[in-house]
Amino acid sequence: MPDLTCTLSVDDHKVWLEFDDAIYSAAVRDDPLVELLVKRLDRFVTHHAPGHTGYEVTDLKLLGAALFNILFGQTASLMPGKKGAAPKPQSVGVSLGEVLRDRLAKHQSAGGVFRIALEFNGKAEALGSFPWEFLYIGEPHRTGYFLSQKATLYRVVKPGGQPHFSPNLKAVVAWAVPPTLDHLTSTDKAVEKIRRAFQVTAGCQVEQWPKVTWEFFENKFNNAGPGSIDILHIIAHGRRDGPDVQLAFHLPEEKRLAEETELQKTNPHAVVQRPEWIMVSDLANLLNKRPPGLVFLHACSVGRVNPGVDAFRGAAELIAGAGVPVVIAMQYEIDNTDADVFTAEFYNIIATPGTTIDEGVRQGRLRLAETRPTWGHRRFATPIIFLSDPTAQVVSAPAAAPSLAPDGAGGSGDFAPCPFTGCTNRVKVAGWYCNCPRRRKLIRCANNHPNDPDEERCWRQECQLPLSGASAPPATRPSPQGADGT
Structure with a gap:
């Protein structure tokens, strides 16, 4: 059974579920109470430290079921446009969720991979801020499953650049952990995980840019040559500043000393150790010059798309829009152990010849879900992927x-x-x-x-x-x- 990719498109009032042989449509459930429930549960899940949960698996199921109800809760119609379809819409008598559940069950029984490409258009872009990776099929207090257990969900890159990876792979691990911010995962581990994953199948030259300032990063990237970076793995802290999303780089030493000298005129013991916060839009503009094939944002709080159509878009979506065909990011804060587990599994999978990149994300999510409490922690829904081509592979078969x-x-x-x-x-x-x-x-x-x-x-x-x-x-x-x- 070949892989199956269906497209789930959401516009102002409609949901469109398109397969190779049929198109189904249903109304978006416009229920302010359901949307409020999603926002409150999302906030509840967000505001807990990575290693501590004040929520239970039932809370995550309730969040996922509410999300599912928004897009899949209404009665579906079979739409014209495919061979054999009726000339006008025909009600199929069941919800769009039942259509999806039936298709998924049939495809999985035949052994194929099932993908859902998720895209939001027009006023529906506001819904893109919801954590759809929690989608749950079933009632929270009954038998059901998170969609991530059986399918890969990815967000569509718009506009979509075409992924290209050279036979002689080159990866760059750029990291910035200024002294006043919490320590992130070991940067050496990331370098070693990438190198070890690819050494058997393809080989990969891994270059490390340590303790980067923004000026250093710009210069190194501009001088790297056209198309020379296949994988760019960035380890940094992220934050929101009003409508903007920013990444923390190291403050250049000359600037740090100048600020410190000025402060010491009134306070002899003053020490400057602050980071330099750079807007992700600047990073996106830089990457747009020669987009890497894959960007992995190993940083907290940078994966989410905008919370409103007029707000600044999330870092992952913005970088994807700059022509990067594959962007991996974290939509929740993630602790170092979980980050290491996901990173290792992701690179091990995509280094396997003939394996698609989204399969690496799916397997990484499954590994995170196995950590106790099984499927009872937000970690499995933390990684998100923006993708232009679901068949993209780093190492071809x-x-x-x-x-x-x-x-x-x-x-x-x-x-x-x-x-x-x-x-x-x-x-x-x-x-x-x-x-x-x-x-x-x-x-x-x-x-x-x-x-x-x-x-x-x-x-x-x-x-x-x-x-x-x-x-x-x-x-x-x-x-x-x-x-x-x-």
Whole structure:
């Protein structure tokens, strides 16, 4: 089953859910009480320190269910515009939420990846400030699930630049942690996580820009050359200052000394250690000159989009609008341990050949959700992604080996069960790696079937050719669940 990406577009009064074969529409639920509930719960969740929760999983489910009710609570209509559709809208008799739930269940049972591209237009842009990553399907006090458990939700980059990553990857880790601000995660860890993730599959040159001032950052970026930075990972503190979003850089030493000298005229013991706060709009204008393929904003309080159409947009959205095709950011404050967990998982996944970038975010969210209390902390909804192309990959899958099997057995579009014992995922026959947690390189028989490298013969009962020239008796291990001989 191929991946499925549906688009969820919201305008002033309507929601449009578009699949390849159908378009559904419903009214946005205009209920001031529901929106007030979302805002109050969001504020309640926001104002707790990362490591301490005064809220429970039921509070997060209630927030997610209220969000779901706004977009998916009304009766859906099947719209004209796709092959086989009626010439005018027809009510389907169920809510838009039921349409989504049914499509998701059918697609997942077939083993495909399900994506939702979320975009807000016109007056509906005000809704973009809500934390949609908490979307919850079901009643908070009954059986249900957070959408993040079964699908990838990403926000659409407008306008969308096309991602491009060079064969010889270059990453830059720029960090600024002025002494008066709290310590963020170890910068060395970020450098090592990126380098280690890519060293097996593609290799990656990782350059570090430590304790950066804004002037230093500008000069280094301008002199880096066109298209030379594939991944820009920024570690810094962020804040809102009225309508503006700002990042903290180190104060240039000459400026610091000048301020300190002036203060010491009246206070001999005065010491200047303040940061230099730079508007994210300045950063976006700089990146627009030669946009990196991916920007990772490893900073607190910079992921959210604007709380009103006239307010300053969130850093992630603004940078995405500057032509950066992929932007990862945090919409809540995140503690160092959680940040390290997400960073490691994200880069490990996107370094796997043929794996999409949004899959790295999805797997990173799942890892955060596993931390106790499971799905009971805001951490899983903290990372957000702005994306122009859901098929974007940092490391492309290598070309498939020539297939000696009959037509249809091993083509680049085929999927097969993962050959690793205990894994129920499906893997592209043409791929090198499975997306299960083992992420080990697969080995192939002469018919191009992917196999666990510990096996001596192909595990498929209709094949059982030796692997790597091994001579072994026919394998007796049963085929993994879901084997279909493709």
